[in-house]
Amino acid sequence: MTLTWYLVLAAILFTIGAVGVLVRRNAIVVFMCVELMLNSVNLTLVTFARATGTVDGQIMAFFVMVVAAAEVVVGLAIIMSIYRTRRSASIDDANLLKY
């Protein structure tokens, strides 16, 4: 059992998150899939921090968490205000930027 397995797990989690973004229609669930992707990246960073023997990887993961938090805050606020005007939380309904 090597560190490779952590990385492979992270890759699979990332992929599941990506597929979720493509498949789900509820905006908030899509957002949660994005959070999953960010988490998988955090796992990768921590694993590599351990592999290289420096703490920098953990610091990067820390910053990722902070930024993810800020992003979630603003994103959810946007979704809420969209919901208020359009009465729908489906991302398919925000399709006016088309040909």
Next chain:
Amino acid sequence: MTLLAAAADTSVQLSGGETVVFWVLGPIALAGALGMVFSRNAVHSALWLVNTMLSLGVFYVVQEAPFLGAVQIIVYTGAIMILFLFVLMLVGRDSSDSVVETLRGQRVAATVLGVGFAGLVGAGIAEATQDLPVTGLAAAEGEGGNIPAISELLFTKYLLAFEVTSALLITAAVGAMILAHIEREPGTRRTQKELSRARFLTERPQTHSGPGVFARANSVATPALLPDGSLAESSFATGTEVQLPDQLPRPTGREQLGSPDAALGTTDGTPSGIPGGHHR
């Protein structure tokens, strides 16, 4: 899988305990992710994600990052996911995804690409990191342990990033407040004093009845019944329409509610300037 003895600094294999932890929590994390993606109910999705995040937190602890693990559980799971749940309650509960996919070929393409991506990246990583040595952080951390090491780097080398992210957090909070704010016309919001006065001028100043409690429904929108079986009007909740137990759950979705574009209203304008009018 072979189980090795205690890991040396430059060994490649991991300890037995860690292996057990990984192989138990790994599938749980995977299951959580899959459950999040495939569950119908949005709240269920959120809970599955909580599951995955908790597993990841344990992974961080096992990987000699206890601070990060604690932050993951406290901040990520405890704050961010709860925020998700709040917003879901406010917004996302109404529309549940229908099974039918509206975009042609989206699911197939997504599956194919997903499998392909996972295969490529997984195989690539596996091949590239086969002999990745587990250096461990004992040497880097020195005597103080994980947290002093982190703080040492955080406040010297990454000080600028730290300050910038703190500014980012403040901006995010302010932005969210602005976005979520509802502008009411000045003077339309009645103060507590006015509300109270107005109430005592009505016929029934006392509190209204609560909603009905039934075996099949406990929504705040269900009205209470008077002894003769009619609906008690004083139990009607403000802000929602009356829902009899037989009517629950409320109709959702496009067929019943109509296109969300209609909610945008017309270009005639509304008194408050908000398209669609006030939020009730």
Next chain:
Amino acid sequence: METLPAEGLLASSWLLIALPLLGAAVLLLGGRRTDRWGHLLGAATVVASFVLAVLCTIQLAGLEERSASIDLFTFISTGELDVRAGLLYDPLSAAFVLLITGVGSLIHIYSIGYMAHDEGRRRFFAYLNLFVAAMLLLVLGNSFVALYVGWEGVGLASYLLIAFWYTRPAAATAAKKAFIKNRVGDVGLALAIFVMFSQLGTTSYEGVFGAVGTLAGGTVTALGLLLLLGACGKSGQFPLQAWLPDAMEGPTPVSALIHAATMVTAGVYLIARSAPIYDETPTARTVVLAVGAVTLLIGAIAGCAYDDIKKVLAYSTVSQIGYMFLAVGLGPAGYVAGLAHLYAHGFFKAGLFLGAGSVMHAMNDQVDMRRYGALWKKLPITFVTFGLGYLALIGFPFLSGYYTKDAIIEAAFDRGDVWGYVLGGVAVLGAGLTAFYMTRLMLMTFFGRARWEDGVHPHESPSVMTVPMIVLAVGSVVSGFVMVQLFPLSSWFEPVFGEPEEAEHVIAPLTIGLALTVVMALGIVAALLFVGRREVPVTAPVRVSPVTRAARNALYADTINESLFMRPGQWLTRALVFFDNRGVDGAVNGLAATLGGSSARLGRTQTGFVRTYALGMLGGAVLVAGALLAVTAG
């Protein structure tokens, strides 16, 4: 023969050109302010040129070497090329100058009266002056390039004057036709100049004529043929003769000056001047002969069938210039004869045209002879002058045409071989036809019953018009005798053409003279029989013999032109337009349409759905990962 630099009055012979040119400039640039006295200035400049020309010629006659060159200025000077512009005043050019300025002055004076009621009279005189200046440059220039400048100038003036009444579509079309046909000929002349320049390095007369012997035979023949082409265009010879009758749309003084006396004789001048070239190439000379003979007959046949008085005279001009071409094509023996006929023709044809103008003036500008008749009583002076010109033209014994035509036919027969007989016979036949159609013209116009339209009151023209006619009539009578017997032109032209040879006469000159007279009488009798005895119908008869029909269509010259050149040209144009519209425009529009269509189709990828874009991003990420792996693995 040496050409010496000019001295004295001859040195200012450039004034001959400058005076009319100045007149034209003043009248054109001055505009309407010069309307009141413009005609007088126009006539004055040409009269002044005439006086100067007479004086210069007198001085020239007194010179021992009767040839003077006047150097003017440097035309082009670049590197090795040094072209000087200058004039050459020798007997040939002197004779032409006198003809141009003399007849020109008379016609200018005539025009004062003829155009008295036309509000464009000033413009008319400006163009006439321009013409005179250009024609003088043509005959006085000392190089082919100078000749070409004058050549172009007269073409331009002819165009401007034919279309003088430019609001009439027929006039505009005729001017266009004249100019284009002239242009076809000009191409020949231009190419000849190019050949000269490329082979000999010079275009001046002395340079070219001195070195022409060094050229290859083919080149010289080509030169001769190209010069002939130019001459045909300007003189209205076959195959470019169809513009001359149409040019009668212009005012009658124009027809008299340009299309009778001077411009159409420029071709003859060119061939006469290029005698040294034709000496070297008998082939080209034979072609000149053929052209002259053919044109002679075409003009005579066509002239028999037209009812328009000016068109008959125009075809007569075509035919007479055919005589001149025939003459210069005979070689040294014929030059003098041709030129003599040219001068005589200048007098009587101009006189005939002015007479026709006088008749038209009296008949409210009617040109149809079927509407004339019995005019000899009403227009006595016109009748007499016209009659004298008519007699001169048909070769009445002892008038000018008799001597000059006689000389030509003599020279033709003197060739000796069978071609001499053929050409002589053709010329005699032409003389007979000339007598026929001219007598027909006289009978229809002046004799017979009056077939006038209502409201026409014929009256004699004012003296400003009749005096020039009288002068020209006198010239038509005496000029032949003067030129051939009294002061033989052959000796005057000696510096140019060499010693006059005394040829052996195959047929005695007296016999030829008798034959001519007999043929002329036959023509007159035929006309009296066919035209004079019967009543002239007012509308032209429709059922006529094929020959008459052919003659009425000018021997189908225009029809042939149209089918050979115009229609293929139109088809080519239409094909090109079609290709341009479908092919070129189609390609461009098709490209635009393709772009538009493809952009519309590509635009549909912008579905507006976030998930589609996310799918694209994931696809791209997969590609990048795959590429990375491929690169690192490979």
